[in-house]
Amino acid sequence: MNQATQQSTPRRRALIIAGIALALIAGAILxxxxxxxxxxxxxxxxxxxxxxxxxxxxxxxxxxxxxxxxxxxxxxxxxxxxxxxxxxxxxxxxxxxxxxxxxxxxxxxxxxxxxxxxxxxxxxxxxxVYEENAPSVLQRRAPSRTFFENSADFTTFNFSPSGSVTGRLTSVGVTPETDGLGGCEESAFSGFPSGDIALVQAGPCTLTDQVLNAQDAGASAALVMFTPELADTSAGVLRPTLASSEVTVPALAVSTKLGVELARSGTRVHLEVAGEIAxxxxxxxxxxxxxxxxxxxxxxxxxxxxxxxxxxxxxxxxxxxxxxxxxxxxxxxxxxxxxxxxxxxxxxxxxxxxxxxxxxxxxxxxxxxxxxxxxxxxxxxxxxxxxxxxxxxxxxxxxxxxxxxxxxxxxxxxxxxxxxxxxxxxxxxxxxxxxxxxxxxxxxxxxxxxxxxxxxxxxxxxxxxxxxxxxxxxxxxxxxxxxxxxxxxxxxxxxxxxxxxx
Ligand SMILES: [Zn+2]
Structure with a gap:
């Protein structure tokens, strides 16, 4: 079963996250x-x-x-x-x-x-196809040092550009409520410190749009946090797909739990993505x-x-x-x-x-x-x-x-x-x-x-x-x-x- 395509119509705003949209719509139809x-x-x-x-x-x-x-x-x-x-x-x-x-x-x-x-x-x-040459890495460097678990806490976007990035994390639109706007509005990024790693919350646009917004604001990498109701339902984080070749920064999806944790101020993270489009x-x-x-x-x-x-x-x-x-x-x-x-x-x-x-x-x-x-x-x-x-x-x-x-x-x-x-x-x-x-x-x-x-x-x-x-x-x-x-x-x-x- 293919993961649902992300929708971008506001009417379906709660259903956009992590490609889970259509399944939920299907659930309603059901x-x-x-x-x-x-x-x-x-x-x-x-x-x-x-x-x-x-x-x-x-x-x-x-x-x-x-x-x-x-x-x-x-x-x-x-x-x-x-x-x-x-x-x-x-x-x-x-x-x-x-x-x-x-x-x-x-x-x-x-x-x-x-x-x-x-x-x-x-x-x-x-x-x-997208092939990972090595599993991605995500670590917190400050305020304390923690290694997070690939697939349980976070996952790599399909077609994510590669990169090794260390830096300060700045969160945008993390509430965390299911109906938050997340990083969907460009205006949400006003004042975003260029070079920081962006943490955005999935909102009523596609995940790809949010990664692009972060990138346009000068982010060196993007973490997209899933919303609570979805993150708590599976045994790991579902891998989303980047639907644009314009993305140039590494992109990871993180669970709600991890996103909320990382959104605290003073967080520095290190991440590595090594993937290849072939x-x-x-x-x-x-x-x-x-x-x-x-x-x-x-x-x-x-x-x-x-x-x-x-x-x-x-x-x-x-x-x-x-x-x-x-x-x-x-x-x-x-x-x-x-x-x-x-x-x-x-x-x-x-x-x-x-x-x-x-x-x-x-x-x-x-x-x-x-x-x-x-x-x-x-x-x-x-x-x-x-x-x-x-x-x-x-x-x-x-x-x-x-x-x-x-x-x-x-x-x-x-x-x-x-x-x-x-x-x-x-x-x-x-x-x-x-x-x-x-x-x-x-x-x-x-x-x-x-x-x-x-x-x-x-x-x-x-x-x-x-x-x-x-x-x-x-x-x-x-x-x-x-x-x-x-x-x-x-x-x-x-x-x-x-x-x-x-
Ligand atoms: Zn499948």
Whole structure:
């Protein structure tokens, strides 16, 4: 799951911080979209989709959905997750785009697919990545000497310029209240002592704008402090991204606790950032099983992690689920073809899926009748969230979402709708006019009481407290969620591939 894009509209001022904006907006939509009403009856009832019009299909659709759900087991999916964990362990703790951890993950997926009888192809593309040559350092030099902990107390902005800076800290707009203006107004920096290190509080503009304001005021480096309600919700500081190449000073994000501590007068700090922006080549892994018709159902999950952790829930869980489904589906005759995609560079902004869609000819694009996306399907504090349709046809009875709503309703499992606003790889497909759908079990957004009533788990905590952090490891998986959702994934793909219609 990609970190939310920062918004700059004042209306969303409380939601801007740390790229958490869209998740919270999504949370609000989620509450509004709770569906107590039964789904429209025009959609195929789950478990018994309309029979295939083609008598030559060897497996009846309902038989196939049942068989696939049986074949896709938690044990089978978990074996792939363990492999992703092993690969991360052996490659610096992550599976970030264009690193050995991702390359080996792609090779593993390709091997499993080939062993299952698929022809595998690689869709290569270039991507701009940020690589840290050494973990950043942040120390207080005065009034007392303290070393702060990277990722727990602070983190480096993606694409932060490098530098080693020691100096006096001057805070700007640190209140610390959620609705403070932070460093969003240039006027807040009037009188800022040139050469000082700026500490600003996240406000109603983008974090990048605040870093630029500090830089324009003469700051030698910028620390951006997250606001209290957000900083207390995760096991570390989420790494934000600088969205401008005009930034020339090193930039770090710090937790509220640390920011408040540093804002005291008389503080001197030392910081070091050693990062590099590089052009790299990476690849999506694609495999297809042809059907009786030319139509294709596409199923995708991103295989890359952030640089800060192994990405076992985000998104080993989706990757492993569709990989196990591909194995189970191999050799099974279906009406539509099924194409599996394991995307790279999702965490860098959906770059792999975007590249893939942009290369499709009109004819190729028209063959794709649906794109199903599975990103984070085993969050420890999970919610069963079904992608709504951000294109506005939420009431369309034929939408893919109804497949999932019906499926879970028949099993007495509650669901909510979520509008992910293109935060994962369905985005490029949706923009290309291809019907999309998918499932999601929660990232950094807080599970509220209503959600806890529906899904159990802990209210007041994120769906995945380890989202984009080092602790997103093999322990960070809800087997219950994985079990329910991997079955739903198998069901949806089998149904779409055999019914021949949406
Ligand atoms: Zn992610």
């Amino acid at each position: 509450v509004l979209a709770v569906t107590d009403d039964p789904p429209p009856s025009t959609s195929p009832p789950s478990g018994s989709p309309s029979p295939s019009p083609s008598p030559s299909v060897s497996t009846s659709p309902s038989g196939l959905t049942a068989r696939l759900q049986e074949a896709v087991t938690v044990d089978g999916v978990t074996r792939h997750l363990e492999e992703f964990q092993r690969i991360a362990d052996e490659n610096g703790g992550n599976r970030y785009t264009a690193t050995p951890g991702h390359e080996e993950s792609a090779a593993y997926v390709a091997r499993v697919l080939r062993n299952a009888g698929y022809e595998v192809s690689f869709d290569r593309f270039d991507v701009t 052009e790299r080549s990476t690849r999506n892994v694609i495999a297809e099983q042809s059907g009786e018709t030319d139509d294709v159902v596409m199923v995708g999950a991103h295989l890359d992690s952030v640089p800060d952790g192994p990405g076992i829930n985000d998104n080993g869980s989706g990757s492993a689920s569709i990989l196990e489904l591909a194995v189970a589906l191999s050799g099974v005759e279906t009406r539509e073809g099924v194409r599996f995609a394991f995307w790279s560079a999702e965490e860098l902004g959906l770059i792999g899926s975007d590249h893939y869609v942009s290369e499709l000819s009109d004819a190729e694009r028209n063959r794709i009748t649906a794109y199903l996306n599975f990103d984070m399907v085993a969050s420890p504090n999970y919610m069963r969230l079904v992608y709504g349709d951000s294109l506005g046809n939420v009431d369309d009875p034929a939408a893919i979402k109804n497949l999932f709503l019906d499926y879970f309703a028949e099993r007495d499992l509650d669901t909510d709708l979520i509008d992910l606003s293109g935060r994962s790889d369905h985005g490029p497909f949706e923009r290309a006019g291809i019907p999309v759908g998918g499932l999601f079990t929660g990232a950094e957004m807080i599970k509220d009481r209503e959600a806890a009533r529906l899904f159990g788990g802990e209210p007041g905590r994120p769906g995945d407290p380890c989202y984009h952090l080092a602790c997103d490891d093999i322990e960070n998986i809800s087997e219950e969620s994985l079990d329910q959702l991997s079955d739903a994934i198998a069901f949806s793909v089998a149904t779409l591939a055999t019914s021949g219609e949406l």
